[in-house]
Amino acid sequence: MIYLVRHGLDDESYVGGHSNVDLTEIGIKQVENTGIWLKENNIKVSKIYTSDIKRAVTTSNIIGRILNLDIIKTSELRELDKGLLTGLKKEEAFNKYPEYMNMDKINVKYPNGESMLDLYKRIKLVLKNIDKYDKSLLVTHRGVINMIYVLLNNDELTMDKEKYGVEHASIHELDLEKRKIRRIK
Numbered sequence: 001m002i003y004l005v006r007h008g009l010d011d012e013s014y015v016g017g018h019s020n021v022d023l024t025e026i027g028i029k030q031v032e033n034t035g036i037w038l039k040e041n042n043i044k045v046s047k048i049y050t051s052d053i054k055r056a057v058t059t060s061n062i063i064g065r066i067l068n069l070d071i072i073k074t075s076e077l078r079e080l081d082k083g084l085l086t087g088l089k090k091e092e093a094f095n096k097y098p099e100y101m102n103m104d105k106i107n108v109k110y111p112n113g114e115s116m117l118d119l120y121k122r123i124k125l126v127l128k129n130i131d132k133y134d135k136s137l138l139v140t141h142r143g144v145i146n147m148i149y150v151l152l153n154n155d156e157l158t159m160d161k162e163k164y165g166v167e168h169a170s171i172h173e174l175d176l177e178k179r180k181i182r183r184i185k
Contacts, residue, residue, distance in 0.1 A: 002130065002174040003045060003137045004145050004181075005034060007059040009168045015093045016141075017082030017113065020054045030169035031059045035066030037185055038137070038171070045069065050139040051077035059169070060139040069137075076126055079141035083113025104159050120157050123147035131176055142166040148174065152181050 008027030010016070023031065038045075045067070050060035052073040060071045085093045085100060094101045097111065106116040114122075123144055142161060149164040150157055164183070166172070171185040 001135065002133050002176065003038075003043060003184075004148070004172040004174060005059065005063065005137060005139050006142050006145055006166050006168055006170050007031070007051075007055040007139060008034075008062075010055045013090055015082055015085045015088050015090055017079055017086040017110075018053055019087035021087065022054050023058050027055070027168060028058075028062065031062045032066070034169040034171060034185065035063040038063065039066055043137075043171075045135055045137040047072060047136045048139060049074055049077065049133060049136055051075075051079065051141060051144070053078055053141070056139050056141065063137065063139065067137075077138060077140040077144055080116065080119045080143045081110065081113040083110040085110055086113070106157050106159060116157065116159060119143055120147055120150065124151055127151050130174070134176060145172055148172075148181055152179055 008023045008031040010021045010023055010027055014021045048060050048064050048069050049072045050056045052075050056077070057071070057073065064071050085097055088096070100110055109115040109118065127148060145166045146161065146164055149155065170183055172181055173184045174181045
């Protein structure tokens with residue numbers, strides 16, 4: 001079994017992607033609650049792998065302390081690369097790059113970044129070798145978890161971020177044997 005956790009709430013006035021925006025106080029509390037829930041529900045994991053983006057690393061460190069587990073950082077679990085928009089205040093990004101702020105085309109790349117289709121292909125490769133993460137907790141981002149849902153459910157790839165209920169600090173269980181994913185908290 002593999003468990004996936006989305007990082008806690010970060011400052012959403014910035015464009016995310018590969019940004020170095022950290023968790024808010026609310027995000028820290030969300031993640032602490034998630035770590036406690038994992039411990040109280042006796043969820044057995046042997047390692048924590050995390051995206052190397054700051055908000056995911058902070059999330060992993062908090063959960064790692066609660067579960068007494070080491071953290072392994074990997075770029076493989078990064079969110080969609082929004083290129084030149086990364087880390088900009090959303091207002092500034094909207095002024096500079098209005099055509100990318102409410103984009104609905106899966107094949108259009110952010111300037112110097114990825115398209116949703118690129119993320120899909122990248123996570124498809126991760127999923128192909130996902131068994132290396134067996135008995136692990138993966139701390140990552142909504143886009144990555146959404147892509148795993150899309151791939152396992154053979155769903156159409158869209159720009160719909162809300163479809164699978166991947167909220168901040170939510171937990172998703174990936175059953176490798178059945179190749180199924182579901183939200184458990």
